Amino acid sequence: MATLEAVNDVLGAIGQSPIQSLDYANPEFSYVNNLINETNRDLQNEGWVWNREQYYPLNPDENNEIPLSPTMLRVDISDGQVWRTTDVVRRQDKLYDKLNHSYFFYQQVYCDIVWLLDYDDLPGAAKRYIIAHSKTRAAMQLITNPDLTQLLSRDAQLARATLMEYECNQGDYTWQGTPYGTVHTPYQPYQTLVR
Numbered sequence: 001m002a003t004l005e006a007v008n009d010v011l012g013a014i015g016q017s018p019i020q021s022l023d024y025a026n027p028e029f030s031y032v033n034n035l036i037n038e039t040n041r042d043l044q045n046e047g048w049v050w051n052r053e054q055y056y057p058l059n060p061d062e063n064n065e066i067p068l069s070p071t072m073l074r075v076d077i078s079d080g081q082v083w084r085t086t087d088v089v090r091r092q093d094k095l096y097d098k099l100n101h102s103y104f105f106y107q108q109v110y111c112d113i114v115w116l117l118d119y120d121d122l123p124g125a126a127k128r129y130i131i132a133h134s135k136t137r138a139a140m141q142l143i144t145n146p147d148l149t150q151l152l153s154r155d156a157q158l159a160r161a162t163l164m165e166y167e168c169n170q171g172d173y174t175w176q177g178t179p180y181g182t183v184h185t186p187y188q189p190y191q192t193l194v195r
Contacts, residue, residue, distance in 0.1 A: 003119065003120070004019070004021070004022055006036055006119070006127070006130070006131050006134075007019065007022070007029055007032050007033055007036065009131050009135070010032045010035065010036065010131060010134050010135050010138050011028065011032055011138075013135035013138065013139065013148075013152060014135070014138050014139055014142055014143050014148070015143070016028060031138075031142070032134070032138060035134045035137050035138055035141075036119075036130060036131070036134045037119075039130050039133050039134045039137065040119055040122075040130050041073075041116065043126065043129065043130055043133075044073060044114070044115075044116055044117065044122075045073045045074065045114065046114075047073075047074060047114040048126070048167055049167055049170045049171040050117075050122070050123055050126070050170065051114055051115045051116070051117050052112070052113070052114050052115070053112070053113050053115065054078060054112045055078045055110045055111075055112070056078075056110065056111050056112070056113045057108050057109075057110055058075075058095065058108065058109050058110075058111055059108050060104075060105045060106065060107070060108075064104045064105060064106055065094050065095070065103045065104065065105070066094060066095035066105050066109065067093060067094055067095075068090055068093050068094060068095060070093070070116075071115055071116045071117075072090070072113050072114070072115060072116075073114045073115065073116050074112075074113065074114035075088065075089075075090055075095065075111050075112075075113050075114075076088065076111060076112050077109065077110070077111055077112075078110040078111055078112050079112075085099070086099055086100065086105075086109065087099040088109070088111070091103075095109065095111075123166060125159075125162050125163045125165075125166040126163055126166075128159045128162065128163075129156065129159040129160055129162070129163045131159075132152070132155045132156040132158075132159035132160075133156045133159070133160075135152045135155070135156070136149060136152040136153050136155075136156045139152050
């Protein structure tokens with residue numbers, strides 16, 4: 001759920017006065033809160049270094065089914081299971097095997113999962129992007145001012161670039177595609193000066 005500060009940032013961007021409390025009876029609050037929550041969910045669904053886990057073990061329950069939490073936005077079989085004896089999707093809040101046409105699993109399955117985290121648990125760069133993008137959406141949908149929308153869109157693009165920088169720094173990605181669980185030393189800018 002969005003915080004009071006986030007809602008007031010969005011309201012301020014579209015020329016509305018701030019609210020004093022999280023009051024769901026207030027239609028402006030409810031609308032802006034929904035915008036922020038939708039933007040949050042859309043962003044997290046992309047899968048980032050801070051909400052994505054690889055090779056997460058899922059165990060069958062007593063019915064040989066694997067129930068899925070509502071906080072699991074995406075679930076897919078991990079690439080490490082090279083035999084590909086399963087092709088899983090989410091159905092009826094359980095793991096479903098499309099290859100075998102079954103909900104039944106008889107052993108542990110390793111999956112790559114994208115989690116839906118609480119807004120308060122997100123990194124600052126993600127929060128800033130969510131607020132900036134919500135401001136743009138609010139300007140488009142509530143006041144339909146093209147000039148304001150364009151200005152806020154630029155802010156959202158800058159916030160997105162900052163978020164991408166955060167992702168790249170935290171992910172320590174390499175063009176070599178170093179497999180999960182292996183060791184590599186990422187490029188450090190100071191190494192150029194050492195030569």
